[in-house]
Amino acid sequence: MPDRLTEGLIDLLRPLLAVLLGLAVGAVAIWATGHPVGEAYAALWNGAFGNRTFLGSTLARSSTIALAGLGVAVAFRAGALNLGGEGQLALGGLAAALFTIYVPLPGPLPLVAGLLAGAAGGALWALLPAWLEVRFRVQLLISSLLLNYVAVYSASYLVSVPFRDLSGGGALAQTRLIPEAARIALLPGTRMHAGILITLALSLVLWFVMMRTVTGYEWRMTGLNPDFARYGGVDRVRALVTAMLVSGAVAGLGGAIEVMAVYHRYIDGNLTRPGFAWSGLMAALLADNHPLGVLLAAFLLGVIQVGSTGMERTTQIPLEISSVVQAVIVLFVSVRIGADLLRRFRGRRAARG
Amino acid sequence: MSRAPAIAATGLVKVYPGGVVANDGVSLRVEPGSIHAVVGENGAGKTTLMNLLYGMEQPTAGEIRIHGEPVAFRSPHDAIARGVGMVHQHFMLFPSLTVAENIVLGREPHRFGRLDRREAAARVADLAERHRLPIDPLARVGDLPVGLQQRVEILKTLYRGAEIIILDEPTAVLTPQESDELLAVMRHLADQGKTILFISHKLAEVLAVSDRITVLRGGRVVGERERAETDMDELATLMVGRLPAPPATFRREPGAPALRVERLWVRGPRGEPAVQGVTFTVRRGEIVGIAGVAGNGQSELIGALTGLVPAAEGRILLDGQDITRLSVRERRAAGMAHIPEDRYRWGSAREASVADTAAMGPHYRPPLSRRGLIDRSAWLRRAAAIVAEYRVRTPGLWARAGALSGGNLQKLVVGRELAGDAHCLIVAEPSRGVDLAAAAFIHDQLLARRERGDAILLVSADLGELMALSDRILVMYEGRIVGEVARDQADERQIGLWMAGADLPAGDPPGDPASAQQGGDAGA
Incomplete structure (x- = not known):
C-alpha cells in the first residue's frame, strides 16, 4: 500500500534536490568566473537575511513573486496555460494606481478600492485570452503570452502620455503619487509591507478553493483530464473562464500591492523589469501548482534574487550568476516533470490489458 | 519433447512498490511451436507475467529461460533481440504511416542515407507472403480495419525476427469473423514453428486454438491443462474459484x-x-x-x-x-447515467484520487456538496460505499485512479454511474x-x-x-x-x-x- 506520507516527503525532497543541484552548478559558475565560492554564497546569504532592511526586501519580493505564482498555479491546475502574468500584473498595478488617484473615496476605502481595482484589472485582461480560446480556438498559451506585449506597452503609453505625472518636470514615465489613504503600510525602515499578509491569506484561501469547493474540483478535474470533466457534466467554458478570472485577479493584486506598498505610483517598467511574472511561473513549476508550495518556492526565489543583488554589491560577482542558479533549478525541476511524464506514459502502456 | 522449452519461467515473483504482489511464484513452460494460452481474472497477474517475459518489467525474483538460456531483459529491446515479440491489446502503430513504414520502423532499409521505401515494401510483401498474412504494404495504417492493423502488429514482430510471439487479448477488438481468421493465423504460425503465447478471457477460443492452457488466479498458477483434458466449465471454475452463473432469466416485461x-x-x-x-x-x-x-x-x-x-x-x-x-x-x-466505452479517456482521470473519481457527476449537489462547498465526509462515504459494494480493489480512497487495475477501475466507474x-x-x-x-x-x-x-x-x-x-x-x-x-x-x-x-x-x-x-x- 503506497504510503501517502512517504510519497509526500519524496515530493518535497525533489525540489529541494533541484535547489541543491542549482546551487552546485552556480558554484561551478562562480568558480569559473574566478571568484571564491564560499565568500560568494556568504554574501548571498547576507544580502538576503543580513539585516532588517535586507530581510524586508526579500519578503516583499517573495510576496509579489508568490502572487504571480499563485495566479499561474490556479490556471495551470485547471489546464489553462496562462502565461499572461506579466500583462495581468502590469495592468493590475496600473488600474490600482489610476483608480485611487482619480476616484476619491472617503476613509480607508481607497485602500480596498485600489486592491479591488488591481484584481479587476488583472482579471479582465486574463479574460481576453480565455475568450479567444473559447470563441476562436486560439491557443491560450500563445495568446496569453503575446498579449503581455500589448498590455505592457499600452500601460507604458498610458503613463508616458495621458496619465504622466508632470508635477516634477515630468522626467519619468510614471503616474502621480496615489493618495496617502491608499498606501499599504511598510514596516518602518524596511520594504516589508502588510501586503505579505494578503499573500499568506490568499494562498490558504486558494488551497481551500482548489481542494474543498466544487469550483476547485471542477478546475482540477478539467486540468487532469478535460474529457473526464466534460463527461461528468463540468462546463468546460465556465471552468476555463473562472480559472482565468481568478488567475488574472491574483496576478493583478500582486501588481496593485507592489504599486500601493512599494512605489506609491505606477512607474513604467517597475513591474516588468524585476521579472515577477516569470519568477512566479518558476515558483508554480517548482511547487507543482500547490498553493502552499508556491509560497515556499517564491520565498526561495526571493532569497536568491535579493541575495544576489547583495552579492553583487559586496563582491565582484555579476548579478547574472543568480539567473544561472535560478535557471538551473528550474531546469532540474523540469527534468523531474519530464521524467514523471515518461513514467506516466510507460505506466499507461504497462497498465493496459 | 527433448528440445529446450521456448519459454521456461521458474518461480517468478513480482512485487510492486507499495507491496502489491502481482506474481507470486509463477512457473510457466511453453514448448516451441505450440500455442499456449494464459487465462485468468483481471488482477490475476497475466499482464504482469507478459510484461516480465517481454522485458517491460523486471521480476523481483525467479528465472526466465528462453530456448534454454537464462535471460535478464532490461527492456523490450533485449526481448526482441532474443526473438520475443509482443502484440499489445492497444496497437502501437502510426496511423499516418503506411503498413511497410510501420513494420520496418527502427530497422529501416536505407539507400543513400534515406529510407528506401521500395525495398521496405518489397521486404514486407515477402514477409507477408511467407507467413500467409496478406496485406497491402502501401496502405495507410489509419485506413485499415482493426483486424488488419493487428496483422501489421504481428508482421512487425516477425520482421524483427520473433520466434516467440506474445499476444495480449488479441480478439478483444475483433468481429467474430476476424477472430476466426486470427485464430487460423495463430495456428499457421505455430505450424511454421513459431511459439505463440496469448492472453484471453474468451474460453471458447482458448479451447479452440491452444495446445496447452495455464490458469492464473491471485498471482499464482492454479492449473495447467492440455487442451484435450479440460473443458470450459473446469477452466472457468479454476479462474474464478466457482462456477459462473447461468445466463440471465427475464421476469419482467418491458414497459413504457x-x-x-x-x-x-x-x-x-x-x-x-x-x-x-x-x-x-x-x-x-x-x-x-x-x-x-x-x-x-x-x-x-x-x-x-x-x-x-x-x-x-x-x-x-x-x-x-x-x-x-x-x-x-x-x-x-x-x-441519465453513462458507462463510457473508454474508462481511461472518459471515465476517469489517471491522476485523480479514487474519491474524486467516484464523486464525478453529482459532485455539485447535495449530499456531496452544499452551496459550492464539498462535504468531505459525504465524498468519502460515497467512494467507500462504491468500493465496498463493487469490491473495488484499491490501496485506499486517496490512491490515484491510475493505480487501479483495469477491471477494478471499471468496477469503480460502473459503481459510480449506478450509484444514483x-x-x-x-x-x-x-x-x-x-x-x-x-x-x-x-x-x-x-x-x-x-x-x-x-x-x-x-x-x-x-x-x-x-x-x-x-x-x-x-x-x-x-x-x-x-x-x-x-x-x-x-x-x-x-x-x-x-x-x-x-x-x-x-x-x-x-x-x-x-x-x-x-x-x-x-x-x-
Whole structure:
C-alpha cells in the first residue's frame, strides 16, 4: 500500500534536490568566473537575511513573486496555460494606481478600492485570452503570452502620455503619487509591507478553493483530464473562464500591492523589469501548482534574487550568476516533470490489458 | 519433447512498490511451436507475467529461460533481440504511416542515407507472403480495419525476427469473423514453428486454438491443462474459484418508452456523417443491445445521447421530454447515467484520487456538496460505499485512479454511474478488458436495473455479452441500423454478417421505416 506520507516527503525532497543541484552548478559558475565560492554564497546569504532592511526586501519580493505564482498555479491546475502574468500584473498595478488617484473615496476605502481595482484589472485582461480560446480556438498559451506585449506597452503609453505625472518636470514615465489613504503600510525602515499578509491569506484561501469547493474540483478535474470533466457534466467554458478570472485577479493584486506598498505610483517598467511574472511561473513549476508550495518556492526565489543583488554589491560577482542558479533549478525541476511524464506514459502502456 | 522449452519461467515473483504482489511464484513452460494460452481474472497477474517475459518489467525474483538460456531483459529491446515479440491489446502503430513504414520502423532499409521505401515494401510483401498474412504494404495504417492493423502488429514482430510471439487479448477488438481468421493465423504460425503465447478471457477460443492452457488466479498458477483434458466449465471454475452463473432469466416485461431516438444524425470527428438517421426506442425494463464493429458510429451515437457531441439532426426524447439540446449535466439530472466505452479517456482521470473519481457527476449537489462547498465526509462515504459494494480493489480512497487495475477501475466507474437513481443507462463496453468474475458482477448489476424498470442501451463489441443481456439487438453498420433481432431469435452468424456489412437486407431494412427513408434521402 503506497504510503501517502512517504510519497509526500519524496515530493518535497525533489525540489529541494533541484535547489541543491542549482546551487552546485552556480558554484561551478562562480568558480569559473574566478571568484571564491564560499565568500560568494556568504554574501548571498547576507544580502538576503543580513539585516532588517535586507530581510524586508526579500519578503516583499517573495510576496509579489508568490502572487504571480499563485495566479499561474490556479490556471495551470485547471489546464489553462496562462502565461499572461506579466500583462495581468502590469495592468493590475496600473488600474490600482489610476483608480485611487482619480476616484476619491472617503476613509480607508481607497485602500480596498485600489486592491479591488488591481484584481479587476488583472482579471479582465486574463479574460481576453480565455475568450479567444473559447470563441476562436486560439491557443491560450500563445495568446496569453503575446498579449503581455500589448498590455505592457499600452500601460507604458498610458503613463508616458495621458496619465504622466508632470508635477516634477515630468522626467519619468510614471503616474502621480496615489493618495496617502491608499498606501499599504511598510514596516518602518524596511520594504516589508502588510501586503505579505494578503499573500499568506490568499494562498490558504486558494488551497481551500482548489481542494474543498466544487469550483476547485471542477478546475482540477478539467486540468487532469478535460474529457473526464466534460463527461461528468463540468462546463468546460465556465471552468476555463473562472480559472482565468481568478488567475488574472491574483496576478493583478500582486501588481496593485507592489504599486500601493512599494512605489506609491505606477512607474513604467517597475513591474516588468524585476521579472515577477516569470519568477512566479518558476515558483508554480517548482511547487507543482500547490498553493502552499508556491509560497515556499517564491520565498526561495526571493532569497536568491535579493541575495544576489547583495552579492553583487559586496563582491565582484555579476548579478547574472543568480539567473544561472535560478535557471538551473528550474531546469532540474523540469527534468523531474519530464521524467514523471515518461513514467506516466510507460505506466499507461504497462497498465493496459 | 527433448528440445529446450521456448519459454521456461521458474518461480517468478513480482512485487510492486507499495507491496502489491502481482506474481507470486509463477512457473510457466511453453514448448516451441505450440500455442499456449494464459487465462485468468483481471488482477490475476497475466499482464504482469507478459510484461516480465517481454522485458517491460523486471521480476523481483525467479528465472526466465528462453530456448534454454537464462535471460535478464532490461527492456523490450533485449526481448526482441532474443526473438520475443509482443502484440499489445492497444496497437502501437502510426496511423499516418503506411503498413511497410510501420513494420520496418527502427530497422529501416536505407539507400543513400534515406529510407528506401521500395525495398521496405518489397521486404514486407515477402514477409507477408511467407507467413500467409496478406496485406497491402502501401496502405495507410489509419485506413485499415482493426483486424488488419493487428496483422501489421504481428508482421512487425516477425520482421524483427520473433520466434516467440506474445499476444495480449488479441480478439478483444475483433468481429467474430476476424477472430476466426486470427485464430487460423495463430495456428499457421505455430505450424511454421513459431511459439505463440496469448492472453484471453474468451474460453471458447482458448479451447479452440491452444495446445496447452495455464490458469492464473491471485498471482499464482492454479492449473495447467492440455487442451484435450479440460473443458470450459473446469477452466472457468479454476479462474474464478466457482462456477459462473447461468445466463440471465427475464421476469419482467418491458414497459413504457423511456428513451426515444428519432432520425438522429451525428457528425464524426472529421465532419463525416457518422450516425445516419438512426431511430429506435428503449422502453423501461428493457435492455436494447447495439452490436457492431468498433467505428461504425456507435461512439458518436453514445456521444449524442449523453450530450458530449451535438446532434446534427433529429431528436432525442427522454420520458417524452426533448433532451436533444440539453447539457451533459442537465441530462444527468433528468435521470441519465453513462458507462463510457473508454474508462481511461472518459471515465476517469489517471491522476485523480479514487474519491474524486467516484464523486464525478453529482459532485455539485447535495449530499456531496452544499452551496459550492464539498462535504468531505459525504465524498468519502460515497467512494467507500462504491468500493465496498463493487469490491473495488484499491490501496485506499486517496490512491490515484491510475493505480487501479483495469477491471477494478471499471468496477469503480460502473459503481459510480449506478450509484444514483438514474433510470436511463447508456452503457458502452461494460466488461471490456475485465475479468470473468467482474464482468459477471457488472452484468448482474445491469440485469438488476432492468428488473427495477430502468431503460438500458447497451453498446458492445462483444456479441456474447449482447446475446446474454439484451431483449433486442440492433446492428450498426456505417452509421445505420442494418438489422434488428429479438433475443430469442438471435443468431450469431446472421448478426456477424450484418456487422461485416454483408447480407444487407434488400427491401425494407428492419427497424423504423422512417429512419431508412430519411437515411436514403439525405444520403443521396
